[in-house]
Amino acid sequence: MVEQTLRFRDDEPVGDPAVTVDAFADQSNATAVRIEPGDDARALLPHLDRLALVEVNFPAYTDGRGYSAARILREHGYAGELRAVGDVLLDQLSHMRRCGFDSFAPNQAISAQAAEKAFATWPEVYQKTVDGRPAIWAKRHPA
Amino acid sequence: MKIITGSDLRTGDVIWWTGEGWSRHVNDAVEAGEHAEAIIARENAKQIVTDTQVIEATRTDDGVRPAHIKDRIRALGPTVRLDLSLKPADTDAGTWVI
Amino acid sequence: MYQYDQYDQAMVDARVAEFRDQVERRLAGDISEDQFKPLRLKNGLYLQLHAYMLRVAIPYGTLSSRQMRMLGDIADKYDRGYGHFTTRQNIQYNWIKLQDAPDILADLASVEMHAIQTSGNCIRNTTSDQFAGAAADELVDPRPYAELLRQWSTFHPEFDYLPRKFKIAIIGSETDRAAMKLHDIGIQLVQNDAGEIGCKFYVGGGMGRTPMIAPVIGDFVPPLQMISYLEACLRVYNRYGRRDNKYKARIKILVHEIGADEYRRQVEEEFKHILTLGLEPPAAELERIKGFFEQPGFDANASDELDLSDPDFALWVDQNVHAHKQPGYAIVNISLKPVGGIPGDATADQIRLMADLALEHSFDELRVTHAQNIVLPHVKKADLYGLWQKLDEAGLASANLDLIGDIIACPGLDYCALANARSIPVAQKISERFADLGRQRELGELKLKISGCINACGHHHAGHIGILGVDRKGVENYQLLLGGCEGADTSLGTITGPGFNEDGIVDAVEKATDVYLAKRAEGERFVDTFRRIGMAPFKEAIYAKETANG
Ligand code: HEM
Ligand code: SF4
Numbered sequence: 001m002v003e004q005t006l007r008f009r010d011d012e013p014v015g016d017p018a019v020t021v022d023a024f025a026d027q028s029n030a031t032a033v034r035i036e037p038g039d040d041a042r043a044l045l046p047h048l049d050r051l052a053l054v055e056v057n058f059p060a061y062t063d064g065r066g067y068s069a070a071r072i073l074r075e076h077g078y079a080g081e082l083r084a085v086g087d088v089l090l091d092q093l094s095h096m097r098r099c100g101f102d103s104f105a106p107n108q109a110i111s112a113q114a115a116e117k118a119f120a121t122w123p124e125v126y127q128k129t130v131d132g133r134p135a136i137w138a139k140r141h142p143a
Numbered sequence: 144m145k146i147i148t149g150s151d152l153r154t155g156d157v158i159w160w161t162g163e164g165w166s167r168h169v170n171d172a173v174e175a176g177e178h179a180e181a182i183i184a185r186e187n188a189k190q191i192v193t194d195t196q197v198i199e200a201t202r203t204d205d206g207v208r209p210a211h212i213k214d215r216i217r218a219l220g221p222t223v224r225l226d227l228s229l230k231p232a233d234t235d236a237g238t239w240v241i
Numbered sequence: 242m243y244q245y246d247q248y249d250q251a252m253v254d255a256r257v258a259e260f261r262d263q264v265e266r267r268l269a270g271d272i273s274e275d276q277f278k279p280l281r282l283k284n285g286l287y288l289q290l291h292a293y294m295l296r297v298a299i300p301y302g303t304l305s306s307r308q309m310r311m312l313g314d315i316a317d318k319y320d321r322g323y324g325h326f327t328t329r330q331n332i333q334y335n336w337i338k339l340q341d342a343p344d345i346l347a348d349l350a351s352v353e354m355h356a357i358q359t360s361g362n363c364i365r366n367t368t369s370d371q372f373a374g375a376a377a378d379e380l381v382d383p384r385p386y387a388e389l390l391r392q393w394s395t396f397h398p399e400f401d402y403l404p405r406k407f408k409i410a411i412i413g414s415e416t417d418r419a420a421m422k423l424h425d426i427g428i429q430l431v432q433n434d435a436g437e438i439g440c441k442f443y444v445g446g447g448m449g450r451t452p453m454i455a456p457v458i459g460d461f462v463p464p465l466q467m468i469s470y471l472e473a474c475l476r477v478y479n480r481y482g483r484r485d486n487k488y489k490a491r492i493k494i495l496v497h498e499i500g501a502d503e504y505r506r507q508v509e510e511e512f513k514h515i516l517t518l519g520l521e522p523p524a525a526e527l528e529r530i531k532g533f534f535e536q537p538g539f540d541a542n543a544s545d546e547l548d549l550s551d552p553d554f555a556l557w558v559d560q561n562v563h564a565h566k567q568p569g570y571a572i573v574n575i576s577l578k579p580v581g582g583i584p585g586d587a588t589a590d591q592i593r594l595m596a597d598l599a600l601e602h603s604f605d606e607l608r609v610t611h612a613q614n615i616v617l618p619h620v621k622k623a624d625l626y627g628l629w630q631k632l633d634e635a636g637l638a639s640a641n642l643d644l645i646g647d648i649i650a651c652p653g654l655d656y657c658a659l660a661n662a663r664s665i666p667v668a669q670k671i672s673e674r675f676a677d678l679g680r681q682r683e684l685g686e687l688k689l690k691i692s693g694c695i696n697a698c699g700h701h702h703a704g705h706i707g708i709l710g711v712d713r714k715g716v717e718n719y720q721l722l723l724g725g726c727e728g729a730d731t732s733l734g735t736i737t738g739p740g741f742n743e744d745g746i747v748d749a750v751e752k753a754t755d756v757y758l759a760k761r762a763e764g765e766r767f768v769d770t771f772r773r774i775g776m777a778p779f780k781e782a783i784y785a786k787e788t789a790n791g
């Protein structure tokens with residue numbers, strides 16, 4: 001498996017290896033953590049200011065728990081890197097972006113060009129999420 | 144006997160392995176032999192068939208008859224719309240399904 | 242009716258383009274079947290026994306005549322001249338070619354339709370009351386809320402890979418015509434003592450192999466928090482619904498396992514958080530949508546007089562025509578259940594005829610019902626006779642609504658890859674056995690529902706009489722259930738005992754109806770008698786002498 005990460009951030013990538021949620025709780029100096037589907041993302045909320053990288057693992061693309069984990073972190077103000085890793089496929093990228101992911105480490109490489117095209121799939125969006133895009137209802141009723 | 148069936152990728156039509164290619168008529172199906180898995184792998188790779196599988200059947204005087212009712216219905220067409228089946232002219236066609 | 246603006250149109254157009262690209266990649270061999278299958282399923286394209294099957298969404302079962310006509314044209318152009326209306330208020334085509342699918346979606350998009358999220362573990366098409374906006378007993382028209390729901394659920398980024406499929410129904414009348422409590426979420430619009438409207442949330446109902454009636458989770462959610470509450474319900478499910486076993490993955494199992502109280506507690510907590518995020522569309526958006534569902538221009542002087550001198554017409558009016566809230570108007574039910582027919586099937590010509598009749602007589606509107614029938618919601622009583630004559634000529638005037646001939650049946654083993662047994666031939670035989678309309682009317686309201694396997698697409702659990710097809714050592718076998726019911730007094734049917742072969746099940750149904758006729762008290766429906774006297778007398782009659790069971 002080639003490690004190929006697509007990053008849509010301007011800051012320097014974090015060098016630290018991501019630790020498990022359990023290990024993170026014991027290590028006061030860790031800055032990177034990896035969430036598995038069964039982990040509760042809310043356990044990280046007290047530590048958001050010292051986190052620079054959260055990896056969310058998708059062992060199978062059909063397991064959608066990571067989407068909720070990502071949104072919860074962003075909704076609570078997490079501003080660091082949020083990386084989707086594992087079975088991350090082209091056809092899921094745009095939804096992941098909408099849920100707050102800004103970097104992707106797919107098992108099977110995806111070209112930057114294909115990723116940009118995927119992000120552009122939806123000219124508009126019906127829901128307000130954490131990506132800052134205005135929902136269609138907001139455009140219909142400008143404040 | 145063991146025969147190979149699948150669906151035409153483009154049209155979705157039910158098809159049967161004839162030893163050389165694919166037919167829409169179950170009576171053209173042949174014994175798949177011990178290389179069934181290899182045939183399936185090769186044909187799938189051509190990306191013209193999908194949902195391929197080996198199934199049980201028997202050769203009768205009337206032709207090849209799959210063992211399972213589901214495959215017999217696939218071979219014929221919906222029993223409630225025989226006009227759309229592969230034997231639209233045969234009003235008794237439903238009887239060999241059951 | 243709702244009409245797309247440029248935003249709605251852009252969304253369906255983008256979907257067509259996306260799917261065209263995906264199909265091209267598949268046909269070129271760039272992606273494998275394993276990769277493609279979930280993508281085509283997201284567009285309602287299944288591979289069934291004989292061909293691809295396309296499921297088209299009919300949001301909350303509402304159609305304009307232009308849309309209905311397109312459904313007929315698609316049946317002719319890309320299929321074999323017919324379509325199948327389903328219990329989910331959708332339509333399915335049975336003979337679709339993959340190479341045509343993008344063109345079909347483009348044709349649908351040209352009339353503001355799509356097949357988005359008609360399959361897959363996502364939020365499916367929202368269903369509703371087929372009499373919405375017309376029923377005499379309506380409190381609030383649910384359609385604007387259903388449209389709000391449609392938009393919110395379309396391409397929802399967080400809830401596209403739920404543990405399992407997710408079905409929402411919404412109603413605004415006391416009478417539940419949408420089997421609301423048998424959905425993952427059922428929303429009933431209610432009024433409190435102060436006269437305010439609120440949403441009552443039932444969560445965790447469903448059929449399938451473990452049928453459950455949904456408990457109340459939210460008593461009274463303000464309409465302008467409905468979307469936020471849904472976000473909370475779905476998020477708790479997405480995070481904690483079971484993913485280890487697909488038969489235990491529906492929300493009903495989660496609610497059942499942790500209990501309604503605990504589920505409610507988690508939802509309330511999440512809801513509090515979500516309310517701070519401003520995810521709810523503003524009141525102005527609901528008002529904008531409501532503008533599309535204003536009352537049509539009824540004739541205030543329309544007469545309530547009806548000439549019932551033609552006895553066949555009178556029978557049809559009595560059985561198939563419902564009270565409308567507007568004097569001088571009526572709701573017409575078109576039964577797609579002729580004697581010996583295939584429940585829910587309609588030919589392209591019939592579909593187009595119904596479209597024409599809706600344009601002429603029903604303010605351009607049609608509905609699809611979960612009983613696989615069609616409704617013309619706003620017909621002037623003075624037009625009824627002429628309308629009935631045209632329906633009759635086209636074989637669409639069966640006067641059997643809610644009678645034993647009005648059978649719900651899933652496609653079963655004639656079409657469905659998951660089936661254990663055929664459903665349609667059983668429906669045909671029963672409807673032929675009870676062909677005499679006088680006999681059907683004597684039996685009164687009797688909902689008979691047939692599924693070809695445990696997935697329960699034919700709602701057999703909710704039938705006064707339910708039939709479930711099973712596979713007994715490679716032979717079709719049918720189990721009989723009695724006492725199911727949908728609506729306010731929702732109940733689940735109980736299996737009578739050993740199963741039957743095809744002829745045996747028809748006999749067993751007849752014996753059950755004989756017991757009812759012999760034992761019923763004044764005014765009782767079949768299901769009422771069953772509830773009163775219990776299973777024993779039915780069982781005794783059905784299994785009396787050892788009939789040759791298959
Ligand atoms: C022909 C292809 C179809 C397939 C492959 C299919 C598949 C399924 C499956 C697997 C379930 C069980 C879900 C569960 O319990 O988790 C189900 C339930 C259901 N389906 Fe279908 N179905 C098909 C056609 C239909 C049709 C034609 C209708 C309408 C007539 C329908 C309406 C429903 C309903 C109402 C349920 C039960 C409600 C519930 O989700 O609990 N389906 N279907
Ligand atoms: S109940 Fe079973 S047989 Fe009937 S349509 Fe559903 S999956 Fe197919």
